[in-house]
Amino acid sequence: MIGVLVTFAQTDEFDRSAVAKIAGELRGPFEGMAGLRFKSFMLDESGRQARNFYVWDDEEKARAFFTEEIVDKVTGIYGVPPKIEYLDVVGFVDNSGS
Template structure:
C-alpha cells in the first residue's frame, strides 16, 4: 500500500463551507475508483491548510493518477498549487468493519 498526502496551503484561512462544496463536487469520481482504498478531505486546525489523504493498493496506479493535468486542475479548484508527498504504508489498522 502507498499513501499520498496532498497539501494546499494558503496565507488566509480556507472557508470550511467552500471546502465542503468542493468535497461534494469532487467526491463522485473517487467512489469505486480502482486501486483507491480510502480518500479523506481534511482541514487543519489553523484553517490555512486543506489536506487530502489517499490510500492506494498499487504505486503504479497512484503515480499515474497524479498527472500534471490533475495538478493544474486542483490548483484551479483550491486556488493554490498542491504539495504532493508519497508515503510507504508499513502498517494499517482498519476498524471500519467493527
C-alpha cells in the same frame, strides 16, 4: 500500499464551508475507483491548509493518477498549487466493517 498526502497551503484561511462543498462535489468520481482504497478531505485547525489523504494499492496507480492535468485541475479548484508527498504505508487499520 502507498499513501499520498496532498497539501494546499495559503496565507489566508480556507473557508471551511467551501472545502466541505469541494469534498461533496468531488466525492463521486473517487467512489469505486480502481486501486484507491481510501480518500479523505481535511482542513487543519488554523484553516490555512487543506489536505487530502489517499491510500492506494500500489505506487504505480498512485503516481498514474497525479498527472500534470490533475495537478492543474486541483490548483484551479483550491486556488493554490498542491504539495504532493508519497508515503510508504507500513501498517493499516480499517475499522469500517467492510
